[in-house]
Amino acid sequence: MGLTHHQMEVLTIVERSASVLSTIGIATIIGTFCFSRQFRNPIQRIVFINAFYNIFDVTATFISLSGPEAGNSSRLCQFQGFLMQMFPLADVLWTLAMAIDVFLIVFYKYDTEDLHKLEIKYIAIITALVFIPAASFLFVHTKERGPMFGSVTIWCSISPHWVLFRILFFYGPIWLTIFIVIILYLLVGFEILKQRRFFKSLGNEFVTLDSIHNIQLDNTVVTTIEGNVPSPTYHPNPHDSGKDLAFDTSATASTSSKRPPTGAFDNQPPRRPPVSFRKYILMPLMFFFLLLAIWVAPTVNRVASFINPDFVSFPLYLAVGSMGSLRGFWNGVVFMVIGMKERKRKKNRGRIT
Template sequence: MDAILEPRGAAVLTEKQLRDLTIVMRVASTLSGLGVIAIITVFCLSRHFRNPMHRLIFINAFFNAFDVTCTMIATSGPKGGNPSALCQFQGFLNQMFPVADVLWTLVMAINVYLIVFRRYDAESLRKLEWKYFAGIVVFTFIPALVFLFINTEEKGPMYGSVTLWCAIAPKWVLFRIVVYYGTIWSSILVIITLYALVGIEIARRRLALRSVSSDTVALDDTVSPKQDPTWEDSSVGVAVTVDVDVDYQHQSTYRPYTGQSSFDGSLQPTSVCSITTSRHAITPTSKPPRPALSFRQYVLMPLFFFLALLSVWVAPSTNRVASFIDPTFFSYPLMVAVGISGSLRGFWNGLVFITIGMKSWKRRKEADECELRKR
């Protein structure tokens, strides 16, 4: 989240432009606040929204709440003056929480990588959460706090007005580029790399297994569906793929990487039925199911979070590059784009959380109905 620097040339914002920007930012911040409330409420009330990805989004929602506080202050921070407590508080929030949001998106990508390549289960991922939390808090809080105490006669306080809000002041722009944008874009590049690796691996497994379900991706491709008599009755064309949310059966034979028995701690196993001709019962054998992951919940959801994040940083980064190349650069439309995109982060997170989660919930409901019909 960034704002255009105070122009170093003659260009200035009128009172009307500042007022309009403040209104736009606060409306967008209100939408983000509703997104944050939706995430927290749905997570607490619905047992379906409890898998490892949902938990990371839930934790990040509290970071987004502080981010909403920052953008809701809007131009009131700069109006109070650089040394004011409000401007310094806003600068602290602006330095810590947008970076934290990017890092939470990064750990979601790391979790996807661990699931696909290392067979991590829910318990294993849950044990990593406190490490993620501690690492992100320390990494973002320490510099944000230290910058509060930096103030020189030549450059003034490190946090100051950047027109839309208070952040690292223009005279400290090198710190803004290295500590702020350097962290953000390094994280984005790592996320892109991880998703590229995951995408290649998923495509390879789907091709190898000729997956019969559009929402499941097998984590073990040693046996293809056509060769697995336990889970397909070739005479009637009945196939069953196991969603990542199910409990692993016959744990002594098939275990995730850390040896836990359930991926997301769900109480009952669920599966997705694909029936191409008639509905015949499948006689289970001692052979365990292949573990598989839900494509929507464990790939699409974090991927859409990343795409929303990427869209948020296009305008600020464009502005930063343009301002760095030409210190006199000023664009009011770009400033509006920066204010809107920076204030909508919580809204996009809530939208992705609800929409993708609901689609996955509907699919699980269909799977439960399928199980009842088979019985």
């Protein structure tokens, strides 16, 4: 039993209303980034770049059920299918780019300039990965199955007659990307936890990721810095008539020869601006959890439809249509909320100093 006419109208209203909110979110990201220098760290730059991909994504969700209603072979349905194949997947891949940036910051000491150099590579790779299949599918058409892009009830995408391709070229890459992001964040989490324990042993409650690199000497990480290094004793050198002093450092046997005295790093400027957890990791994590929330309902619906081709659930379609149409909106919310909190913290630190 399919959806009723009333249910179809409700779905159209929900998708287009959510698309309006996404448009507002996208405009907020672009406008804020362009007019405020407080929102231009490398992670925010990725969100800004992805906003232009979200424009095409929201175009597809605005079309809504008009695509399927126009017919599978219509230009509108094919255009919508092309957009739905390309840009939701691009949104997922940009989340992976954020995770890669975080990984490079933590493990390979990448700074802002290093990350900026990667952006053009991200754009080229992500665009190629999503464009080539989407463009190729426009030319796939057989008498038995019809065109590759066709109605999936709430919009046009890879047709149920080509369900294997939908798994291999859409849901498969999405969940593979999510799995890779999980692995990267687990590695980052373990590293941060390890370093936080180390800094807590020093009595330092505020930890910046870059602090890790400022306490290395000859590639040997200092594992403990406790107490003061005893002052070296000295004895007059009789041959120099007391003018020069010969220092005896044997009093320091309990201290590693590679360990500098306590406070030796206090006056050393960092090699690059400190990289804080809230500024560079909290926002990507929020985008990742948002990614999971967005793709659970569509995946459940697709698996259920794969098991039972006659499966129809209006609440599930409602969840898929609304969450899929709100990608730009949620991106804007996370961008502004995390960015405003970071801006507020900077102002508070400025007042204190």
